[in-house]
Amino acid sequence: MFKVVPVSDPPVNNQKMVYVRAMTEYWPQEDPTIPCVDAGLPFQKGDILQIVDQNDALWWQARKISDLGTCAGLIPSNHLMKRKQQDDMKIDEKCVEAAGFRRSMRLCRRKSHLSQVRAGAWCADSCCSAVGTPYEEVMRYQRRPSDKHRLIVLVGPSGVGVNELRRQLIELNPNHFQSAVPHTTRSKKSYEMDGREYHYVSKETFESLMYSHRMLEYGEYKGHLYGTSVDAVQAVLDEGKICVMDLEPQGIQVARTHELKPYVIFIKPSNMSCMKESRKNAKIITDYFVDMKFKDEDLQEMEDLAQKMETQFGQFFDHVIVNDKLQEACAQLLSAVQKAQTEPQWVPATWVSYDPES
Numbered sequence: 001m002f003k004v005v006p007v008s009d010p011p012v013n014n015q016k017m018v019y020v021r022a023m024t025e026y027w028p029q030e031d032p033t034i035p036c037v038d039a040g041l042p043f044q045k046g047d048i049l050q051i052v053d054q055n056d057a058l059w060w061q062a063r064k065i066s067d068l069g070t071c072a073g074l075i076p077s078n079h080l081m082k083r084k085q086q087d088d089m090k091i092d093e094k095c096v097e098a099a100g101f102r103r104s105m106r107l108c109r110r111k112s113h114l115s116q117v118r119a120g121a122w123c124a125d126s127c128c129s130a131v132g133t134p135y136e137e138v139m140r141y142q143r144r145p146s147d148k149h150r151l152i153v154l155v156g157p158s159g160v161g162v163n164e165l166r167r168q169l170i171e172l173n174p175n176h177f178q179s180a181v182p183h184t185t186r187s188k189k190s191y192e193m194d195g196r197e198y199h200y201v202s203k204e205t206f207e208s209l210m211y212s213h214r215m216l217e218y219g220e221y222k223g224h225l226y227g228t229s230v231d232a233v234q235a236v237l238d239e240g241k242i243c244v245m246d247l248e249p250q251g252i253q254v255a256r257t258h259e260l261k262p263y264v265i266f267i268k269p270s271n272m273s274c275m276k277e278s279r280k281n282a283k284i285i286t287d288y289f290v291d292m293k294f295k296d297e298d299l300q301e302m303e304d305l306a307q308k309m310e311t312q313f314g315q316f317f318d319h320v321i322v323n324d325k326l327q328e329a330c331a332q333l334l335s336a337v338q339k340a341q342t343e344p345q346w347v348p349a350t351w352v353s354y355d356p357e358s
């Protein structure tokens, strides 16, 4: 049975329009259970959908907001999509593959301790999100000038230029952009100052932050713990500045809270031939060598990892920047960061209607 909904504005029957972010993808052609393939609406992770009708328990009608002029199409209801995901054994295969993500020792982040400790978490986190919430209800949010700034999160495969872009952005206006000061359990060096390079804390203090979920990411390196706390980010935001941080992608879900309202930017490598040209003088730091030149296999590895990140975490990316020419990427980053703070954006509905009492 179908209900035919004419394309109209305002909403039919004065129903409140519901908007959702697709946390998974859907291809009607590959779904043998859809009542009418031609009526199906294909969508990708991260697409924002306007739900036109959700009266049927199994099949909803929706439009993509990028294409509101077109007719609504059929999509599986929340309930049906969850059931499909649970039945779909492919999810398990993806997990096995994801669990194999390792940054090589050769092309390893300086914060390699983080990736090593958290590598196993990629699998668990991504699968939870896959079977947990097929659709996340979203609303338009526009930051008022009196509100704190949104946290800017940069994500990307190791070596793509996340740190370089963050550095360049901060250099443009250090009074406006700032990184959060990380915590460490290692002892302070003579030239360092508490609260400048790091917050130097005991293992007990660090662990209590970890267990009370106040660490956005953390890991161990040469026997010492390192991490970035929610409070360190808040301290930057409380000063009226924009906090810019890079995160491993599995940390995105931890950061996605009403308090931080992160805007996630994925930094992506361009194609191999462009990368070979733009990175011919670039240097990377590995666990063993400082200032190594990029090899072809490093660039290939970067491309592969970027693809996997997009497949697994693309639903969380608010914006994507291809980092080919550095100055262009930097200009794009500045513009995206400004838009995130001044223009309406889709965010989880719970961030807008947040009730601290509930």
Ligand SMILES: Nc1ncnc2c1ncn2[C@@H]1O[C@H](COP(=O)(O)OP(=O)(O)OP(=O)(O)O)[C@@H](O)[C@H]1O
Residues within 6 Å of the ligand: 107, 108, 109, 110, 111, 156, 157, 158, 159, 160, 161, 162, 163, 164, 165, 278, 279, 282, 283, 284, 285, 323, 324, 325, 326, 327, 329
């Ligand atoms: N668009 C670009 N063109 C040329 N060189 C670049 C570009 N982007 C970054 N680089 C250079 O590539 C190298 C690696 O960049 P960066 O350290 O920022 O990588 P990353 O993504 O932070 O990874 P890691 O955490 O492993 O260092 C640096 O030498 C940086 O200056």
